[in-house]
Amino acid sequence: MRLKLVPSETNWDFFRFARFTFGASVLAVVLSIVAFFAFGLNFGIDFRGGTTIRTESTQSVDVAAYRAALTPLGLGDVSISEVFDPTFGEDKHVTQIRIQAQDDQEAITSDTVTAVQEALKVNDPSIRFTSVESVGPKVSGELILTAVKAVVLAMCAVLIYIWLRFEWQFALGAVAALIHDVIVTIGVFAAFQIRFDLAIIAALLTIVGYSINDTVVVFDRLRENLIKYKKMELRQVMNLAVNETLSRTVMTSGTTLIALIALLVLGGDVIRGFVFAMTWGVIVGTYSSVFVAKNIVLFLGVKRDWSKPSGDAGTQFGNIDA
Missing domain, CATH: 3.30.70.2040 (Alpha-Beta Plaits)
Structure with missing residues (x-):
């Protein structure tokens, strides 16, 4: 007897409240930016010297x-x-x-x-x-600049990969979700004045990787369904893709959260900031994969016939298993 957190077949409409979920995400980003400029980050020794x-x-x-x-x-x-x-x-x-x-x-x-x-x-x-x-403060300032470059370059690399692997609409949706995850995470650290050091930068980069992994899984199933169901409405195809990968998403995020929560409670003060960032990142990353990335792709639209190359996207790598 296998444990099932999600039924084998689901038919939930994840885009029923798309305006509200996407609006909530935009509001969270705006509030995070306000918190950043109003309170600033509680930089640790790595950044303050x-x-x-x-x-x-x-x-x-x-x-x-x-x-x-x-x-x-x-x-x-x-x-x-x-x-x-x-x-x-x-x-x-x-x-x-x-x-x-x-x-x-x-x-x-x-x-x-x-x-x-x-x-x-x-x-x-x-x-x-x-x-x-x-x-000294000079070295700390260089560390801040290097940290920002690392996060931005990671997002740019993701943008290029998704563009080549799928289409530009998918790339914009995925990167928008990553920007959402990073900004909201930084906003939480600014609002609650949690210590922000190099370990948190490592957590942000890990969040970027974790979030894009979940997004790519759903995008890959979406592309398969776009070929299989050519006459089905795009919204229905996207809902089908999310439902078909829902069990995998819940199991992956759930098992990761179990380990992270254990570390958050028992890990001690040294790694608590890093683990908190990771825990929050897994939650918000899973949310954004469905309610941010997919909403943007739904709004932009995608081509339905993947057998023909598109002049607007670098889909020459679309058939490569990676």
Whole structure:
């Protein structure tokens, strides 16, 4: 007996409330842009600059105790993570502490480093600092620019691939869905002031890949149905394609969410921002694959006879299995 989250055959009209769902997506994008400019992003140390302290101790690391010891110092954004390496001996425990730049200074002062060391020695007298390195605002600004370029180039690559694989209408629908996912995710981080660092950029790129994967699956079934049902209305063909791939979509997103929610609850503070971005991205990415990408393709229309090449799209790669 197999578990079925979705019946074998469904006939749900996903475009019945197309105006409302698409309107809600447009509203979410607008509100996200407003939140971004009104509140800004709560940049982490990666983007604001700060100091990284590497410590060693003979005692096992208690991240919660370290954090509690540093909280009274009022250092702002502090990231503490334990470093694991198979070459370390049983009595060698290493941590990495990252402290945001204080008062727009490139590095924290020596007095602050001393205060941090004394606070940690209360819990762990054997602790010692092996290195203290700083990242200045200039480097942080370059990281922001590089991160933006990475996201934009990823979307451009997706646009070109979908255009060659299908048609320009599909490409515009897919990229619009990706832009929707990225902007709404950034809007949530701006509205709730969740820490935004390089790990979140990695999450955004992963969201782009996950979302386009789901979109391409439905697009591929849509193309097959456009050839098979040449006289059926485009809206009905699109509904059929979404219904036929619904079970796969629910199972894929559902199993991914189970793992992500477990990490969100049990993973700890170090990866919580990344996991939250991924969890939100899976949800909004699944939504946009149906209610954003498909609505745009429905609005633009597509050709119905795929046996003839189109002069307006690079469909010469349309028959390649990829």
